[in-house]
Amino acid sequence: MRAIVTGDRDRWVKLVMFCCASVSFVGVLLIFLFIFRESLPAITKVGIPKLFLSTDWRPKSGHYGMLAFTFGTVFTTVVAMVIAAPLGIGAAVFIDQIAPEKVGKGVRRVIELLAGIPSVVIGWFALILLVPFIRSVTGSSGFGMLAASLVLVVMSLPTITTLSAESLRAVPVELKEASAAMGATRWQSIYKIMIPSAREGLIIAVILGMGRAIGETMAVQMVIGNASQATASLLQPGSTLTTRIVQDMGEASGVFRSALFAQALMLLLLSVFLIISIRLISRERKHA
Amino acid sequence: MTGRRADKAASTVFWILGITVVVILGFIIIEIFARGLLTALNPKFIFGKPEAIKGGGGVFPMIVSTLYLVALSLIISLPISIGAAIYLSEYAKKGRVTGFIRFCLDTLATLPSIVFGLFGLALFVVYFQWSYCLMAGAFTLAILNLPILLRGTEQAMNLVPDTYREASMSLGASKWTTIRQVVVPSAMPGIITATILPIGRIVGESAAIIYTTGLFIRNIPVNPFDTAAPLAGYVWYAQTEGQGDYLRVVTAGPRCC
Amino acid sequence: MSANDNKMDIKNLSMFYGDFKAIEDISLDIPAQRITALIGPSGCGKSTLVRCLNRMNDLINGVRVEGEVILDGENMYSPGYDTIALRRRVGMVFQRPNPFPKSIYENVAYGPKLGGIKKKDELDAIVEDSLKKAALWSEVKQNLQESGQRLSGGQQQRLCIARVIAVEPEVILFDEPCSAIDPVATQLIEDLMAELKKNYTMVIVTHNMQQAARVSDYTAFLLVQEQGEPGRLIEYGETNTIFTNPEDERTERYITGRFG
Numbered sequence: 001m002r003a004i005v006t007g008d009r010d011r012w013v014k015l016v017m018f019c020c021a022s023v024s025f026v027g028v029l030l031i032f033l034f035i036f037r038e039s040l041p042a043i044t045k046v047g048i049p050k051l052f053l054s055t056d057w058r059p060k061s062g063h064y065g066m067l068a069f070t071f072g073t074v075f076t077t078v079v080a081m082v083i084a085a086p087l088g089i090g091a092a093v094f095i096d097q098i099a100p101e102k103v104g105k106g107v108r109r110v111i112e113l114l115a116g117i118p119s120v121v122i123g124w125f126a127l128i129l130l131v132p133f134i135r136s137v138t139g140s141s142g143f144g145m146l147a148a149s150l151v152l153v154v155m156s157l158p159t160i161t162t163l164s165a166e167s168l169r170a171v172p173v174e175l176k177e178a179s180a181a182m183g184a185t186r187w188q189s190i191y192k193i194m195i196p197s198a199r200e201g202l203i204i205a206v207i208l209g210m211g212r213a214i215g216e217t218m219a220v221q222m223v224i225g226n227a228s229q230a231t232a233s234l235l236q237p238g239s240t241l242t243t244r245i246v247q248d249m250g251e252a253s254g255v256f257r258s259a260l261f262a263q264a265l266m267l268l269l270l271s272v273f274l275i276i277s278i279r280l281i282s283r284e285r286k287h288a
Numbered sequence: 289m290t291g292r293r294a295d296k297a298a299s300t301v302f303w304i305l306g307i308t309v310v311v312i313l314g315f316i317i318i319e320i321f322a323r324g325l326l327t328a329l330n331p332k333f334i335f336g337k338p339e340a341i342k343g344g345g346g347v348f349p350m351i352v353s354t355l356y357l358v359a360l361s362l363i364i365s366l367p368i369s370i371g372a373a374i375y376l377s378e379y380a381k382k383g384r385v386t387g388f389i390r391f392c393l394d395t396l397a398t399l400p401s402i403v404f405g406l407f408g409l410a411l412f413v414v415y416f417q418w419s420y421c422l423m424a425g426a427f428t429l430a431i432l433n434l435p436i437l438l439r440g441t442e443q444a445m446n447l448v449p450d451t452y453r454e455a456s457m458s459l460g461a462s463k464w465t466t467i468r469q470v471v472v473p474s475a476m477p478g479i480i481t482a483t484i485l486p487i488g489r490i491v492g493e494s495a496a497i498i499y500t501t502g503l504f505i506r507n508i509p510v511n512p513f514d515t516a517a518p519l520a521g522y523v524w525y526a527q528t529e530g531q532g533d534y535l536r537v538v539t540a541g542p543r544c545c
Numbered sequence: 546m547s548a549n550d551n552k553m554d555i556k557n558l559s560m561f562y563g564d565f566k567a568i569e570d571i572s573l574d575i576p577a578q579r580i581t582a583l584i585g586p587s588g589c590g591k592s593t594l595v596r597c598l599n600r601m602n603d604l605i606n607g608v609r610v611e612g613e614v615i616l617d618g619e620n621m622y623s624p625g626y627d628t629i630a631l632r633r634r635v636g637m638v639f640q641r642p643n644p645f646p647k648s649i650y651e652n653v654a655y656g657p658k659l660g661g662i663k664k665k666d667e668l669d670a671i672v673e674d675s676l677k678k679a680a681l682w683s684e685v686k687q688n689l690q691e692s693g694q695r696l697s698g699g700q701q702q703r704l705c706i707a708r709v710i711a712v713e714p715e716v717i718l719f720d721e722p723c724s725a726i727d728p729v730a731t732q733l734i735e736d737l738m739a740e741l742k743k744n745y746t747m748v749i750v751t752h753n754m755q756q757a758a759r760v761s762d763y764t765a766f767l768l769v770q771e772q773g774e775p776g777r778l779i780e781y782g783e784t785n786t787i788f789t790n791p792e793d794e795r796t797e798r799y800i801t802g803r804f805g
Contacts, residue, residue: 023431027396031403098303186295275391
């Protein structure tokens, strides 16, 4: 009988495949390393407090405080979520529970279509339609935090809706049937049973929508006005971490450039923070 | 009967919600198509070269750039994704290592595309000294697309019934032969579908490529190490420079759905 | 029945899923070129046992085996034993027909190709021969390039049998091969098995006692005495004897349908 030693080949294959899978790890590591490396000059020359915690952004005179933009990112994202979360979850409930199947499919198609539209296209569209609209209604320039937030709503809506719909679909049918069998109306079943059951999934959907909003660059940059002060007023122009980078990167060099990389580092940390939050929420669910 | 009234009210609210969302989104989509369509279908536009200072002109090099970029990026990411998917679905056991890989994949999935762009700039353009070129963009996009492509590929493999694997192994095939000759071929249709989303992403991606591939060119890129200007990046560039003619629909065109 | 007539000897075989013992201390002869049937109520361990005979249980995590299974004088569970070669010698037909999503031809050619046969004429000959032996050739010879999954259930199962035959095994294991198939197709497969007996040793797991009585030469009856206990061999002997004059009372009760 031939003794074919195939065990070795299998082990080798497993190693190769594992290397492919670890591209994910290597990728994250490299990204972190190189972004950090490029931000190092700014971190050492300007110092962490002045870099991350100051709102003083005057690159020409060597001031690189990014806090105004961190605030801009957080502010626009929060405002966007206040609108997009109920809208998205509501749309998901609509698609999954309330609309007849064909209508639900149609709405889902529209949302998928929207998800595929490139950022620059949405941005341009906002530029020629949304900004003048805001201008005519409020008398301001039209550019600013409001326009930016609304753009973010449009961009994060597909994510929130799709993931929420998935979470709702994952709720076992038996739960809804049990509720209906007890005489609850459709709305009561949704409100008291389905949404609480899908709660973790819905929260994760919103968090991922936030991730999308935080990372959005082009569309926001076209309508936000690109001012460098922090502002909590919806009608004033401002900047986010992402828009500042794309606005200034073209002419930046030396420490200036490095400061922009530091902003990218900030974005990296924000993303990791979001992922960790999601993990914690999921873990909590398993222990519950 | 507050229960029933509330139900009716809720239904109405949700219908209004649903319709509003559809109307707004539909309006956006229709407007985009309507405004760009005429320009997009003009042959001079599609096949001409862009004007440097005046603005307007054609976008042929941009279209070529985009297609080239899609091809290169897929050539890089498909093998890696399939390999990683094979590992995760056929070899990996539930444990800390697998959990950690998934954590890295999730992180990559949420990272802003501009971070990828800056990373690509720092690594490929500067450190490797490739300068602005298609290869830099292709590699950057390959990493960016990894979580997306992997999700679809892995799902396609998980859908292959275990009974095929059993049949193959019971005939005396090794695990790798089974994967190569039964699992992957069976999963092929699903894998191909899984590339649609990444392709859409590549076509529409701007922030990640303006720092790696290039912004404006007059001639068609030939060598993968040539500078190129994919459409999405060019759109942004043209708009910032305040030039005329917008090519929205051409970008809207190559979208899956 | 002398030991030399046995293709396989099962000696004190026990199998564990982690801590749970699925079958315990089973000793059984598998005579060459005969059909041995394993019968018993659901969950008694007959499928588990038969899957030990080609080491398919190895594919499940956490499985542990004690005892020996001797094939032609060698214990297949000895360390370093080539399981790939083993599965070429001991083939398996599964409960649900599972042809690959490939053409009929490719399904049957899969095994020989693994063995290194590349020439088209050789493969053609093997495919035709195997399909003939599986009583399927006349029905599919015009459509060899069609997908194997387009066939009816009974045809698919015969395709799977052809696929196994193509590898030229010495033993063929059948794990409830007809439970997912209609009665007419079942009859065809039973006739087929009687033919195959001439060249192969066969072990068939079945929950259909009449089938066991019709088809097999020897029968083994397994039983789980109480919930949580492992499956054990209660009685084993020539089929005629088992079905007309069983020794053990439990065997008799099962045969006469008083339980299971």
